[in-house]
Amino acid sequence: IEWDEAMDLATSWLKPIRERNPDELAFFTGRDQSQALTGWWAQQFGTVNYAAHGGFCSVNMAAGGLYSIGGSFWEFGEPDWAHTKYLMLWGVAEDHDSNPIKLGLGQLKARGAKIVASNPLRTGYGAIADEWVPIRPGTDGLLALALVHELLRNDRVDLEYLVRYTNAHWLVIRAPGTADDGLFVRDAEGRPLCAVGRTTHDAVRFAFAGAPEISPAIVGEYTLPDGRIAVPVFHLIAERYLDPACSPDAVAERCGVSADTIRRLAGELASVAFDQAISLPIAWTDAHGREHAEMRGRPVAMHAMRGISAHSNGFHTCRALHLLQLILGAVDTPGSFRFQPPYPKPIPPPNRPGKSRDALGRLDAMPLGFVHSPADLLVTDDGTPRRIDHAFSWAYPFAAHGMLHTVIRNACARDPYPIDTLFLFMANMSWNSSMATNDTQGWLTERDEATGEYRIPHIIYSDAFDSEMVAFADLVLPDTTYLERYDAISLLDRPISDADGAADAIRQPVFAPDRDVRAFQSVLLDLGARLGLPGMVHADGSPAYRDFADFMVRHERAPGIGLLAGWRGAEGEAEGRGAPNPAQLDRYAENDCFWHAALPAAARYYKMANRGYLDWAATMGFLPAGSDAIALQLYSEPLQKFRLAAQGHGALQPPDALRARVATHFDPLPFWYEPFEGAELAALGDPDPATRLDASCARQVAPGHGHPVHDVRRVAPVARQVRPYPLSAITQRPMFMYHSWGSQNAWLRQIATRNFLYVHPATARSLGLADGDEAMLESHWGAVQVPVAFVDNVEPNTVWTWNAIGKRAGAWALDRDSPEVRRGFMLNALIADVLPRTPLANADPVTGQAAWFDLRVRLRPLTGPERAQDDADRRTIVASEKGA
Amino acid sequence: MTSLPPPTSRKLGLVIDLDTCVGCHACAVACKQWNDGGAAGPLADIDPQGAEPDGVWFNRVHSYTVDRAAGSLHSGSTCSSGASHDGGHASINATGGAAAVNPQTASRTPMTVHFPRSCLHCETPACVTVCPTGASYKRADDGIVLVDAEKCIGCQLCAWACPYGAREVGPVLRTMQKCTLCVDRIYDERLPVREREPACVQACPTRARHFGDLGDPASAVSQLVAERGGYALAPELGYAPVNRYLPPRARRDGTGSGAAVPRLDAASTTRPTQDEPPYDISSLPPILRWLERALTR
Amino acid sequence: MRPAFSVIFFSVLSGAGYGLLACAALAALIGPQCVPPDCSRTVPPLDVQAPFLAAVVLVALALVIAGLGASTTHLGRPERAWRAFSQWRSSWLSREGVSAVASLVAATAFVALLWIGGTGLATQLAAVASALLAAVTVFCTARIYTSLPPIPAWRGPLVLPGFFLFAATTGLALWVASTRILIGSAPPFASMSLLVFALAAAAIKWRYWREVDAIAMPGTARMTGLDQIGEARSFEAPHTEANYLTREMGFRFARRHARVLRAAVLAALVAVAAIAVLALLQPGFSPVAPDSPFPATRGDDALAAVGAALLVIAALLSLMAAGVERWLFFAEARHMVMAYYEG
């Protein structure tokens, strides 16, 4: 159809929705870099049902970091490549900063720094690491906490750093059973307090924990003037992690890493951090105005990504890594992990998710944000989720990026309510970015038994290519490619800064499209204008913005703050803040499309407590003017607030069925628990086919069902027993392909068109499999036929393959007999979107992050009849096994 | 001309660092991109959307796993402390098939090595002497081995004569194609000096590829080779490759050699804050040992 | 190595052609003296043979040209084939080309002289040149293969004799059959030679295959230099689908098929030898030479036909043996580059 018709159609669907109930539009976008526009658009439309892809990507990293240190791994922080002597990579295959990481690794190699890779397999970055720690999937939390244990046990902890930059000395109320148990002791102004003075004598007094020049206690029990008992955070940390349950010997078996190795690694970390500490001759001023002649650094850096986050225990594991970094004094010091501006932010960041609509139908804030306490949740009075993806509900309270992976099932199941239009952008949700792929395809097309109508009445999708998802849309908005349009890589979205400065960038069209396509962002603004959305039309109803390029230049999020930070002000004289500059895009074009504002040398480290940085960040609009130091949060009070609610305190409490789940997982200190899928399968066996959630979305049991509570307080390994799915199965990104769209590139296809299941030879042989055999890989959810390849660079209990190589016949302009179609396979159809026994998402209980890598499988040789099947039928097997 | 030139004093070539290569294929793709549009192109793409996609590449990246032999430079003689899958394989059981992993073999973790392969610009290569047309030749002034596409009859003999798999024919040109050492870049005066380097070298994100004159002992590449023990591939074949590979460095992973990092216990008396006396770990209740610690904010 | 039919055709046909050419040339030179037991009576003098020889040389030329023609289809740019003559100083392929052309010139001269009934020195010189150039060309062909270090199977000392023996066997088989059919009797010396060459070819191949089987190819670790660390195994190839290298150098086929084919070659060669023995015992009778002195066949047309047919079969068998041998020569030869992919 023609564009005009398409726009009319979209308008005709969306206009009544906005008038009736904006929440009936679910607008979910993918790995785009347009969230500064799309999030704002959703806010203007007034729907709470907006999210981007972070919920299935790595929100555990983002939230784990932002609730702990105000910044995060992912693409928002980086190792100090120039100075670090020891880099630990935790579950990183490629990451977003892939070229900077590779450059940095090359630099480290040239300098002789040691690189350690914790990963069940050894490829890519791990290949060049000095040491490969072949950890079992989902157990990094145990390893990290055992390292913490060893460091504490040997008193190799940077206490000075802890009291200066973290909340180690903040006092925590110890009053079990009361409503303020576990909260910080605060003064009348709400400021946290600590104990100072000779702690064994009666001269103890309580002081503002953020005050300079005090000598805070970090252990001991203190009686507050009102009689309550309080202990410093560090005391709780020492208590918990010195427990023998956290010792290397206790965790070695579950991690698959020997206790000796753990002890050696702890020793190496301590030795490099403390005995080989470095110092840069850079004078700086701290947040209290005190001057320091040099910058001392702990040259131990860490980087972690989806190997940590894509597990249902990823949030706490990520926090465990930050804890480890912090006790080494190795966050934003020379040689350690460094923040990239605009990070660090206040912890947690102040922006909360939008909840209510104003007179113009706008949400009071952007739909995504950070929950500080139960009051910020999007739930109804009885605790029912208010969002279609159940983000910010009691089941996933800190779902800061939303939950793209639950939208389709829930929309189909009308859980918690029906939606009218599902609007997707740049996410191949019927294929490589969905869990339970085959079922998801069913939900996209499922009809209501009573009315015969589609359960998801309208699906609008924008893609630049002929992806698998295109076939499932009622209306397709063909997008340009990024070579044919303007884009803003904005600080308001996913910044491309480095640790030495802030940066943003634009893309501009390199050639004119040769097809009838339109840039999605411009189409979205056009649609907004047709709908008369606030901010998108002038008073006379005419469009406020010509197109996205115009928006990039003229739109102001807050006074002086727009999508692009460079060359602001009428003459382009301002950076960060300033009036829109009509010639801004020309300035970018003259500068290779990049803007980079270098940090003053004195502002480059200790950003959380560096006056130079805090002031600079204020001028840029990253932080409020005159910000105090940001105290890094070893102990997380927002988590404790949820735990208290679950324990029955406060007006807002979780539904009973979720109490235990919330109480357990909202531990203010990091802990480790068995990833859910494996734990449920191990404890309860294969799901009973009768009670099992089957392919129909409608049989999804409404949330509120209890979650089997694992004994999580102690890091005790789950009891060994007969496991129906003894292997972990994970994926990795191949360095040369970008998700599903590499396959439309002729050259990349000349590298790989098919994938193999990599299996340790010992494992494979014990299963009666030979190198090159076809085998059946089964999870509790589905099965897929796979070609087996032997590799010994994998932890023997893990099998793996490359991500998103398999393609659906008919998509991507590939011939139907392409190897991608006939031979390639994906694990997605095996990855259930729900847990084996509990009717909740296969996700982290804190953040809702999709637990892709919790997948448990078994592998077996093909039987005779299966072997006779033609390869082309591989996907049929998947479907029929599921149906059975 | 098919006869080899007298030994050249300049020996331009590549040095590839196997210690640093992460196997990203960026060099291979950059090579294809540069040469597809360059003097040596086009590099054919066969069946681009179909069942048997194929194409000509001058540079291809392999990956290997390497079992470190006991006693080799790359592992220590004592392997007992290596990261081992100690006993944990018991979690795999009969229902799913037991993976009885031999802890002996598991204790010294295998290495993964990425290995880019392109023409080595050999000094005495049979790929030149076997050529019946003179299309395959070695330049007298810098030693680059090239194919003259105008002369080549596509007999493939030179490809047979190359042990290193550096030559390919495609259906478009139907003549032999191979790495040109980016001869159309490295001498191109229109390019800024720092870009007068092979495309693959420029593209390598880890800087695992180096380009220079291996005939000049003072050149940066020669020194790198000397420092790192760079080696030629299969020199026993008599081709005298010019390119060098830098071997993976010894892995400091606790299995023995390599500059070991001290152990925690050995150094545990040096605490981060040196101004205070060390504690005897065993003498105090673990937590209270921090009670008297005077810390300042 | 991929057994390309063009190259197999070329080397088998040109080998046979050169063998035949050499036989004709030798016959022209020494024919009258050499056929026992009674040369003067059983073999017609050169002038009688001339049309026959001319015909045979034409057949030989046809075979060589067909072979050369086939070989150009192996070229990506056959239209430039002429360039291949330029590098005779270093390249055996170029030398082969030069020599092949020279042999064609000599053979053409030879056939022309025979045609015009020449029996003198010129004809003899042309015969000498043809025979020599035939040998040189076969030598060059063999040297093309032996000069490729990455393919150890082609480097051994038996490759060169192998090429000669197959050229000789196929050429002789054709020669014996043609003499038998066209002039009525197979010269016993030729049959004897066929017997010897066929058996020698079989023996040489037998030895060759044993040697080939024993070749230890350098492994992945050696070819990558990773042997200084330990044993290397391919984890991922640079491409999941076949490419030029894997198709051209990575040809593999099952060992048991190879055994069958090897046995077939040996059996064919033994059969050829056996037929050569028969030809010795019964050199021939044909309408062209009704007064043949050998009583066994005299006047027995049926038996003569069988004898002739057998010799035709021997010629075909020898060509088949050569074809299969050449196919195996490629198919079983392993190129070192595959160490980067396999193992």
Ligand SMILES: Nc1nc2c(c(=O)[nH]1)N[C@H]1C(S)=C(S)[C@@H](COP(=O)(O)OP(=O)(O)OC[C@H]3O[C@@H](n4cnc5c(=O)[nH]c(N)nc54)[C@H](O)[C@@H]3O)O[C@H]1N2
């Ligand atoms: N098994 C398994 N599954 C996974 C993962 C895993 O590790 N293992 N990883 C998960 C993660 S982290 C992610 S981020 C997802 C990625 O999954 P997706 O986000 O679905 O990834 P892509 O394949 O990049 O697909 C995005 C879609 O955007 C389209 N597209 C590309 N460029 C443009 C453009 O300019 N405009 C528009 N409108 N469309 C465009 C593509 O054609 C494609 O259809 O996969 C998830 N799925």
Ligand SMILES: Nc1nc2c(c(=O)[nH]1)N[C@H]1C(S)=C(S)[C@@H](COP(=O)(O)OP(=O)(O)OC[C@H]3O[C@@H](n4cnc5c(=O)[nH]c(N)nc54)[C@H](O)[C@@H]3O)O[C@H]1N2
């Ligand atoms: N070339 C390329 N680059 C990309 C992408 C791409 O598609 N192609 N996608 C981009 C996107 S959207 C994302 S989200 C990032 C993701 O970047 P990464 O997080 O680097 O991506 P993954 O490939 O998911 O790698 C996860 C790694 O964790 C390991 N792992 C799995 N489970 C565990 C575990 O329990 N413990 C440990 N320690 N390791 C584990 C896996 O083996 C793998 O090496 O990459 C981005 N960069």
Ligand code: SF4
């Ligand atoms: S895909 Fe783009 S952003 Fe990612 S590494 Fe490649 S060039 Fe950089």
Ligand code: SF4
């Ligand atoms: S690597 Fe191969 S193509 Fe290159 S010079 Fe050496 S033998 Fe010739």
Ligand code: SF4
């Ligand atoms: S293919 Fe071309 S370059 Fe190679 S040997 Fe033949 S003519 Fe020479």
Ligand code: SF4
């Ligand atoms: S030097 Fe040039 S031609 Fe050779 S591999 Fe590198 S990019 Fe390719």
Ligand code: SF4
């Ligand atoms: S670009 Fe560099 S790191 Fe990547 S494969 Fe090539 S040599 Fe290795």
Ligand SMILES: [Mo]
């Ligand atoms: Mo992602």
